[in-house]
Amino acid sequence: MDLKWNEFIITGDPLILGAQISILLGGIAVVAALTYFKKWSWLWKEWLTSVDHKKLGIMYILSALLMLFRGGIDGLMIRTQLAKPGMEFLDPQHYNEVFSTHGVIMILFMAMPFLIGLINYIVPLQIGARDVAFPYLNNLSFWTFFVGMALFNISFIIGGSPDAGWTGYTPLATNEFSPGPGQNYYLLAIQIAGIGTLMTGINFFVTILKMRTKGMTLMKMSMFTWTSLITMLIIIFAFPVLTVALAMQTFDRLFGSVLFTLQGDGNPMLWVNLFWVWGHPEVYIVILPAFGIFSEIISTFARKQLFAYKAMVVSIVTISVLSFLVWVHHFFTMGNSAEANSFFSITTMAISIPTGVKIFNWLFTMYRGRITFTTPMLWSLAFIPNFVIGGVTGVMLAMAAADYQYHNTYFLVSHFHYVLISGTVFACFAGLIYWYPKMFGHKLNEKIGKWAFWIFVIGFNVCFFPQYFLGLDGMPRRISTYLPEDGWTGLNMISTIGAFMMGLAFLIFVYNIYYSWRYSPREKTGDAWGLGRNLEWATTSSIPPHYNFAVLPEVTGLDPYWDMKEKGLDQQKNTDYKPIHMPSNSSTPAIMSALMGMAAFGLVFQWYWVGIVGAVGIFITMIVRSFDYNDGYYVSVEEIKETEAKANK
Amino acid sequence: MAHDHNVNPNAPLEYQSEAGRLNITGFWTFLGAEIALFSTLFASYFALQSRVGDGPTSIEMFEAGLVMIMTMLLLTSSFTCGLAIHEMRANNVKGVIAWMIITLILGAGFIGYELYEFVHYVHEGVTLGTSAHWSMFFILLGTHGLHVSIGIGWIILLLIQLARRGLTPKTASKVFISSLYWHFLDVVWIFIFTCVYLMGMVN
């Protein structure tokens, strides 16, 4: 790539210039604040090198919120451009970059880390463990994700963003049709983050299977833990496919192979196929933990055990297997044989069966319950009708013959936003609010939270419901503008208004975080809502100490903490403390990931020497790690006593 | 995280500590991911098999003798690696190191032949950019070769640690895991041998 030096930093666009200035100022402000308050060493020692699953979880969630902001701005820019026919807010090239980054960021750098953050924080607590199976790996996972995210995000100010859609379809994404570094960013940033996700998958899979506390058999695990387990299983078998596919396209773009190209008899459709072999399970990776979160919250605030627990488990296991058998529904129109389209039509529709079972089970969890409408519960309740709308349109899309009319249209856009926002995003909000006191020691303000909720949910429907009709009226996705005579003006304007409502709700949500930090009362017990059912609420203090449980709890049935409360057992009375073995913090993951970022950045611009230096550095850090026999340390009984005494005050 | 109270002195050394057991299970899980990784490569290879463009077909390039030598080298290395673990369970450090060194030599021989094969193809004018078929051939074989090379480097590091520290639950589990990796690469090679070479030489 003969990149000129004056093309390295993107200039000439006022929007991008504004972003550059604000990033620069923001960066300076953060550095100045850290220096002024002398927090650098605290940041490095307590957070960045921490192997504590709780701190990593919070760092994941913070990154995800940042990405929700970034991806949300992208979304608002898209909606602004489409508000009226013939808008000149973004030129087509810029528009293409914006929707491409919107997709990648929302799925890979927002939804996944948000859920992984919640899983990180909550799952070890729910299974009564002191940490994950591989704490070091957990830190490395976070850093690879973070570096991938950072690499992807700098693309719009340095070199240019990917512009071939979040799917990066070839041959559009090959060198000939997407010259410039944008698509390289896509390939390398997702690759790095993907490796981190795979490590998370292995880590939590083993954690959940092997680290459960005494008495917690598989069928006594909370639903969130179950969905996390199955999610990890899907990650383990789906992400390697992405790794290979990305590597193959990287070879095409950087090293001259001809796999997906027009030259050399390449087959561009193989990319489409491989992308969705990963891509469909990916959808379930971001939806299953959401199901888990809703299950927890609905059962908590209905004060009832989850209805038909076994059926719920069977249905998620079924979904996990089926999720690998449906990927073709993303390209029914590729001219597959009628047999193939029929087969994948039916498997896709079949997924609606276990999903439907879950919906009815949630409804009947509330049947004969005592429902209280807290904010997390409201988000969970709003999920049901909205997700059903998204789900039934999914069944419509699954009918291949009809899909020829929906494919690539706003009908599809609306469908997947209905499923992903009402599923994943609602769950992220619900889960964050629900577990917020566990993470930060105080609740989020309910009143402000409800304002954010109503504005968001109404805005969401105003934004996306009209898009079904735009799709049926022939509006294809990804067009940067349209003509007045297309007749799409009114619905597009409505949709844009809805989008801005969601943006407003997000701001209120963020304000709530600040407001509650200042004014909310601090929690005194581990069971902030007073209705906790699972072990995460069984800790002595509101925020668990770094070792989680002074004495590991014993479990006899489902909803163990509810059980303990019913039976009047006081977990915290047990003071038979023993020294606790904990892992040590480590700085190699951050360094290793930084080197990965450096190597990848070099490859983006085809500066191979930077790539080689980075790769050598990565190997050196791995060797250092291999010779590191640090086994962690012991928390003494005195320290435990002291910590527990403080917590009980 | 290690729960040291959970030590089982009757199990083989690598299974004795909680950390060792977790690592072994974790590594098996990783091998599950590797199965998905290689199956994607195989799937792509099959999909692109007939797309040779202007370039030669497999049957024009493959040489049965070379493939047989490579296969035998890797099969034998897998066997010697198994013997190393056998020695480890007999608590014989020297045996472990000796068999592992033989394994590494055989592995290095395999890599040598593979490099020879690649260089030979390039001389004949078959490169990464010749056709989709050959791109995929080099990527599939290259991925496997890279795995073997990483395995060699890794095991060398472990041998140094073994020489320094002797057999402990920690070194034992590391060595055991590296052996799993090595055997797994042999399993992958069996399929490369069958699906790429043998099937490519039929017709």
Added chain:
Amino acid sequence: MLKKLKPLSLLLFLALPLMLAGCSTPEVLDPKGPVASQQSDLIILSIIFMLTIVAVVFVLLTIILVKYRERKDHDKYSPELHGSMLLETIWTIIPIIIVVILAVPTVRTIYSLEEAPQPKTAEAANEDPLVVHATSINWKWVFTYPDEDIETVNYLHIPIHRPVEFKLTSADSMAALWIPSLGGQKYNMAGMQTTLYLQADHVGTYDGRNANFTGEGFNEQRFKVYADEEADYQQWVEDVQNSAPELTQYTYDNLLIPGVYDKTDDGTAEFNGTHLQWIDHSKDANYTLEAWDRLGYEPKNPHAKDKSQNLLTEDEIPYYQQDNTVDYSDENMDSEEHASHE
């Protein structure tokens, strides 16, 4: 809180008819030919089932939320209730039945779309489908009528009541030919050919477009479909044959350079002769890149400061002085065709 929840669900229900009333019938549900009708029938069938499901869930949710919300006397509270074999069976079986009911017509339609629509009259039965090659080029459409030996850019005429067999391919990025009023889309892919049968039963002008993202000019990659009476269609063919300029390979290769077609005011054109004499993109994906090379076109970084191209003129390229015709009827075209490029 509940008072706020009810209007929300009501709002959703009301929104549907309001939307439908607010605008005219959406294009997809207003079919103008047998293919689109089949699809629209399927869509309406599924909408009926889906609305039923939505209604059931909404009603159940509303009832449960009203009845079992927290009250002073929680006499209806029974925390021991957590499972019912009967209910489980019911809500497993019913979705299975619905899926089966929807799967049967879906599969039937999938198979039927693979063939030309059944003719309605005996005389129509004797007619073969009209073959049109639809080639997507960044960012325009080229329609080739091989039997009529004419080619159009960004518009096409078709006779009504006669199936049209589109042979879809692409010169470069993957596109999708979509004429919502006449039926669903299929992908156009370089180096491959897909077949799409469509038919118009009503005279009219329909919008057609590329539905699959192809980059910068994607938005403008649209065309008009003129469905005419048979006689008018024949007249149009004759007019084009009589008046349109001859298509030269140089002209065609210039079309392959990415860009919106702007050589004419309305962005359309017609030619005598077809590009199939030199290239069938479904058989040789590389042709486009070779044409770029010949003409001196180089893809540029979209953020480059200088995006100008130095294209050669026809006289500067010896290649165009020779005859490069390729006979695709020959099965061994591969070797011949490559020879001709060198």
Added chain:
Amino acid sequence: MSQQTKKGHFPWKHIIGFLISIALTLVAFATALWTDWSSTTIFIIILIFAVIQAALQLVMFMHMTEGEDGGLISGNTLFGFFIAIVIIVGTYWLMTSGHMHMGMSM
């Protein structure tokens, strides 16, 4: 160091496994190159040999079924093979059937 050592125990398992592997490799080789059966027959036969050999490695060399997690590990690996079959068969089916292959130059 109080584990039960099996000192002097001859590695029969490994040797038998190794010999079978060699035999299967040679037979597959002979089947592929020195028979004139149809290619489909050959493919099926050598693929069966490969699967047997892989299973042999997993069980005899890698001790897949031993340890407290033997069941878990075996289950996970079997699921891996299921996914492998889905990916390979599915991809091959899609990339070589339907309209996709009509224009493909062979």
